[in-house]
Amino acid sequence: MTLDDILGEIKKVNTICILAHENPDGDAIGSSLGLYDVLQKMGKQVEVLMKKVPETYSFLPHAETIRETSDVEKFDMAIVVDCPDLKRVNNSFIRYFETADVKIEFDHHINNSMFADYNIVNHVSPACCQILVTSLEYLEIELSKEAMTCFLTGIITDTGGFKNAGITEETFEIAGKALRQGINLPKIYKSSLLTITKSRFEAQKLAMERMEFFADGKICFTYMTREDLRNLNLKDGDHEGIVEIGRNIENVEVSIFLREEEKGYKISLRSNEFVNVAQVCMVFGGGGHVRAAGANTTMSLEEAKHALIREIEKKLK
Numbered sequence: 001m002t003l004d005d006i007l008g009e010i011k012k013v014n015t016i017c018i019l020a021h022e023n024p025d026g027d028a029i030g031s032s033l034g035l036y037d038v039l040q041k042m043g044k045q046v047e048v049l050m051k052k053v054p055e056t057y058s059f060l061p062h063a064e065t066i067r068e069t070s071d072v073e074k075f076d077m078a079i080v081v082d083c084p085d086l087k088r089v090n091n092s093f094i095r096y097f098e099t100a101d102v103k104i105e106f107d108h109h110i111n112n113s114m115f116a117d118y119n120i121v122n123h124v125s126p127a128c129c130q131i132l133v134t135s136l137e138y139l140e141i142e143l144s145k146e147a148m149t150c151f152l153t154g155i156i157t158d159t160g161g162f163k164n165a166g167i168t169e170e171t172f173e174i175a176g177k178a179l180r181q182g183i184n185l186p187k188i189y190k191s192s193l194l195t196i197t198k199s200r201f202e203a204q205k206l207a208m209e210r211m212e213f214f215a216d217g218k219i220c221f222t223y224m225t226r227e228d229l230r231n232l233n234l235k236d237g238d239h240e241g242i243v244e245i246g247r248n249i250e251n252v253e254v255s256i257f258l259r260e261e262e263k264g265y266k267i268s269l270r271s272n273e274f275v276n277v278a279q280v281c282m283v284f285g286g287g288g289h290v291r292a293a294g295a296n297t298t299m300s301l302e303e304a305k306h307a308l309i310r311e312i313e314k315k316l317k
Helices: 003-012 026-041 094-099 128-138 147-159 169-180 185-194 198-209 226-231 240-246 277-283 301-316
Strands: 013-021 045-048 079-083 101-106 116-121 212-213 221-225 254-260 265-271 293-295
Touching: 003 101, 003 116, 003 277, 013 026, 013 094, 026 045, 026 079, 026 147, 079 094, 101 128, 101 221, 116 128, 116 240, 128 147, 128 169, 147 169, 147 185, 198 221, 198 240, 221 240, 226 254, 240 254, 254 301, 265 277, 265 301, 277 293, 277 301
Parallel strands: 013 045, 013 079, 079 101, 101 116, 221 254
Antiparallel strands: 212 221, 254 265, 265 293
């Protein structure tokens, strides 16, 4: 199961769907749209299927092609990006993966379940977009300015603007290639990480007002309810970045952000230097990366809060 084998399979098929995890972030969206550009230029009929795409990424090439439904009954090939487990794919789209003749995945999560026919997984890569760039370059596939804009966006967002642990020399080499192509890196950085809507600002403000600190200030906790989402008229993605605020506070090692969903809460954890939050999230049925991870829980707000704090405190000892 090599990259050459994957390229051989791609050449044989006509219809391809690209899927990612629920509540897609910059890396999932950048990976999907960059791959869309590459496959479309190869003459394939491609669809990117996603729901709840944040408006933050509307500046990306091909963003307007993202669809929430498809008229295609069955695809020849399904490619899943930036997703460790098929359960993380939106339920509306799983059938397209299961019925596809060829199943491929590209991912960088530690707890990947290797669920496809072809699994290109690199746990030490800081972004799925980085894996795609190196894979496509190995196959000597030319990456357009549009594709590189998408891939660079995923790298920038998943590395927190090149500041998170895990970045490699290769990360900066890719950024250098993008700059040589004439891609405006500062614009991507500003559009994806700095510019926020008023509603997103209000969400961050509320979350900051609720922040609590535990374990001598090493743990920061905040939350947002469904009522908050309605009252602030938040759109998809407006909660992004809240968990990062807690991590950036002096002396904080782990930041916790709980966001209420239809059934329970979405857990987001970030750490700074020594707590492996992926291990913490695995206790709650989730996972992710050493410094950034997530899970879902049906516990109440207070139950989830105290359970998480207890689990994190074990890692702080």
